[in-house]
Amino acid sequence: MSALESLRRVAAEQSRDRLPLIGAVASVVWLALVALFAWLGSGPKAEPSSWLVWLMGVALPLGLIWFGIWSARSLALLRQEADDLRASLHQMRLQPDDPAEPRLHPRRPPVPQPRPAPERRAAAPAPDNAQSRLDIDPAPIPELTPTELFLALNFPDGPDDHEAIRCLHLALGDPALARLIRAAQDVVTLLAGQGVYMDDLELPETDPALWRSLAGGARGAEVAGLAVIEDEAALNAATGLMRKDEVFRDVAHHFLRHFDRLLSRRAETDDAVVLSVLGESRSGRAFLLLAQASGMLTRADS
Structure with missing residues (x-):
């Protein structure tokens, strides 16, 4: 109130x-x-x-x-x-369903068109005996389309954002994605507590090739073009939290590792444009902000 x-x-x-x-x-x-x-x-x-x-x-x-x-x-x-x-x-x-971001109706970046799901081999028929049925591996978790992954990483805008909620539930069914999304929720919530909101960060267009290089392990001057966050107040707040708050620092590094692994994994199946669009989600903006605050990304003029 x-x-x-x-x-x-x-x-x-x-x-x-x-x-x-x-x-x-x-x-x-x-x-x-x-x-x-x-x-x-x-x-x-x-x-x-x-x-x-x-x-x-x-x-x-x-x-x-x-x-x-x-x-x-x-x-x-x-x-x-x-x-x-x-x-x-x-x-x-x-208030959205998920407390990760307290803003309503953010500016949503363009969403890539979903690609057809890769063709999967039909499961072999199970043997008749019960013991063999118990030894069958569980069905693999379907890979999210680029659109579904973007909506999950961007979080629902509210209880009426049914499509984003559906995509978020799909993502939470993947253990690796679930760890990433929970870490993203933590850092976005903690940053919001300092008055830093992902929707307020100005994000200019970036070169998709830089995202592919980052996913391939490039660092330093090779990917300096991704250090595009120029909001000094947001950078100072994030840097201060990482230096003074041990809990936030651990959560931030945990999130950075998992988002970097996601980029590497998606780079094997998606083109560079998809990686750059994922970087425009709320989780992607948090990644860019914390990557600059931690020194993972540095500006070319610094």
């Missing part, structure tokens, strides 16, 4: 608390007017019917006053509940 919402809630509660006081003041004023009316000699006559009419004339306005107070208080409570519900729904829309 923001500070402004907190102030509004306090003001609404104070307004509701003042309603009984207003009712009490109105009741006292009315009774004072009745007493003044009676004292001036215009009170009820001795007949019982006159007393009854007089008492009703006194009690009915009091009942109307407190009925109005009760109605106003109930209306204020209902309005507050409606505001709380509206705020909760708004917060649910802003």
Whole structure:
């Protein structure tokens, strides 16, 4: 809840608390007017019917006053509940399923067209005996298409991003990808805690050939063109975390290793353009940022 919402809630509660006081003041004023009316000699006559009419004339306005107070208080409570519900729904829309990135509707880079899945050999028929069936290896995990891998590495934008959620579940079924994605979630979340958001990083177009070189093990001047993060505040925050926070440093190096292995693995089946597009995902942006902060990537002019 923001500070402004907190102030509004306090003001609404104070307004509701003042309603009984207003009712009490109105009741006292009315009774004072009745007493003044009676004292001036215009009170009820001795007949019982006159007393009854007089008492009703006194009690009915009091009942109307407190009925109005009760109605106003109930209306204020209902309005507050409606505001709380509206705020909760708004917060649910802003928060993605996965807590890795707290932003909504980021600028999504172009997604490569999926390639046809490689042809797989049909599994051999299982022998009849039960023991042989138990010894059969489990079916291999299908390789994600470039589009599916990009969406998994970019994380869902929210609970309505069903396609990204589906791709994320597919990726988590691969043990190697699952380790990479969990590490990416950790570093992106920790960076967001320092005010560094992947969607805010300006990422100019890079040469796909550099990504293939990086996947092949090239370092230093050969891949200096990938050191494209120029946000000094983000670089300083990431560098400071890696120097001062041992937990973040371990998670960051773990993530860098797994993302580098992913690039090497995908370089065997995908072209360089796919590798460069994967680098534009939120996980890819975190990789470039941490690679520069750790010295894995350095600018040519530095």
